[in-house]
Amino acid sequence: MATLDLSQITKRFGKVTAVDDLSVAIENGEFFVILGPSGAGKTTTLKSIAGLVDVDGGSVHIGGVDMTRVEPYHRNVAMAFESYALYPQKTVSENLASPLKSGRTGKYSEAERAERIDQVTTTLGINHLLKRFPRELSNGQRQRVALGRVLVRPADVYLLDEPLSHLDAKLRAAMRAELKQLGAMSNTTTVYVTHDYQEALALGDRIGVLREGRLVQIGTPAELWNRPADTFVARSLGQPEMNLLDGVVDDGVVRLGDGELEVAIPDGLPVSRGDRVRVGMRPCDFHVRGSQVDTSVDVALSGHVVLAERLGRNIELTVDVAGEQLIALTTGRHGVGEGSDAVMSIARSDVHFFAAGDGDTIR
């Protein structure tokens, strides 16, 4: 168990700055998720913590001890890579036991090894695979065994790089919950990297959103969801992404598009007449009806449905509202289909306001 302090980490590869002045203090036992698109610097951040790359600047402290120049082997960090490396000539059981036999963890008795392996294999749902060889496993099973190899070894910090990426959707969802339990069970500090916002929201005690090597926001899932720092964070969370409409501040409202549409400005929002802003509305926050709504609590936007697509139990509507195309995710119980008129309503409290220039949340 240990705290993990990253202070002003910078890592460059030639002209590319993969990690850029990154700082975060991760608490003892915390499950911290780094969320970011491909190329944002997620893997390089993990490698900086593990000591697998030499950072160009900044420091890594584990349990208060400066590890910046310490060899990977002596950091007591366990890292799982996306590419699942297993010994092909060993069974699953032997693959899981080997990290407990070598090096600094070699002190475990056979009974202790058996107990740790049992704990991990139960959580990962791989008990029935113990006698198999890696070549006899599916990609998803292999990935779970590789994850098991990392988690079985006691470490101060676990670093997990997209560990669920090869699993199918159903297994991913099941594993998410189980992984969280495993983290809590072993009460260890974990940094978990993903580009999947659902995984981040489900697993993270806190999430750091990474963009071009920089952490643009750190917060709990609720904080990030309710108060995204900018349009990048807002669009990183949610699928379909948040609708963003350009507008201009007028008396008490933002006029959108060609000015026909307006959205009331909440009291105290620090904007002035003429300011250019972006208004954000999540597809899942819309209610869609054929008729009018209570505009004292809701913003109502009238439009015309141009596309209705069923996605499992939801229907995704593309609605033309005064020339702007808005996406709404609905249950489909409203009876509004392609070609219909629709009134989309959204609670005023669910409307987000961003500055037009840098996209920062206005607060």
Ligand code: ATP
């Ligand atoms: P992905 O989700 O695609 O794995 P990532 O967020 O993990 O991406 P990194 O692998 O950390 O991103 O890469 C960050 C940037 O650094 C990218 O532009 C990448 O091309 C570059 N990069 C990473 N490793 C090296 C390397 N060894 N040599 C040169 N450039 C590298």
